Amino acid sequence: QVQLVESGGGLVQAGGSLRLSCAASGRTLSNYRMGWFREAPGKEREFVAAISWNDMSTSYTDSVKGRFTISRDNAKNTVYLQMNTLKPEDTAVYYCAARVGGMSTKYSKYNYWGQGTQVTVSS
Numbered sequence: 001q002v003q004l005v006e007s008g009g010g011l012v013q014a015g016g017s018l019r020l021s022c023a024a025s026g027r028t029l030s031n032y033r034m035g036w037f038r039e040a041p042g043k044e045r046e047f048v049a050a051i052s053w054n055d056m057s058t059s060y061t062d063s064v065k066g067r068f069t070i071s072r073d074n075a076k077n078t079v080y081l082q083m084n085t086l087k088p089e090d091t092a093v094y095y096c097a098a099r100v101g102g103m104s105t106k107y108s109k110y111n112y113w114g115q116g117t118q119v120t121v122s123s
Helices: none
Strands: 003-007 010-013 018-025 032-039 046-052 058-060 068-073 078-083 092-100 117-122
Touching (some): 003 092, 018 032, 018 117, 032 068, 046 068, 046 078, 058 068
Antiparallel strands (some): 003 018, 032 046, 032 092, 046 058, 068 078, 092 117
16 A cells, blocks of 8 residues: 655745645555646546656656656655646646556556645636
């Protein structure tokens, strides 16, 4: 089992920044891929970014490229999502997820999920 706990959400004005954290525990994560997803009211959960725990490979959805950065701290077993130049359309509940296997943008491929953290961007 892997436990994931997100933090760092909040209310920010358009153009501002937030950093989300996802603390992972329960297993050695060297073979895991970690992802961030988001779900806005009335919309499906969508992929935001992913990172491999054992190398530097990353993946982003087009709408956040150049604004968001995913990273991880192996010593702290924590994954981060630095979000800059936030837009109102980034408003959503953000979830951290983990899976064993290759990188994936599909939420159905992820085995473990955090409880989510709300991000609200005002215009």
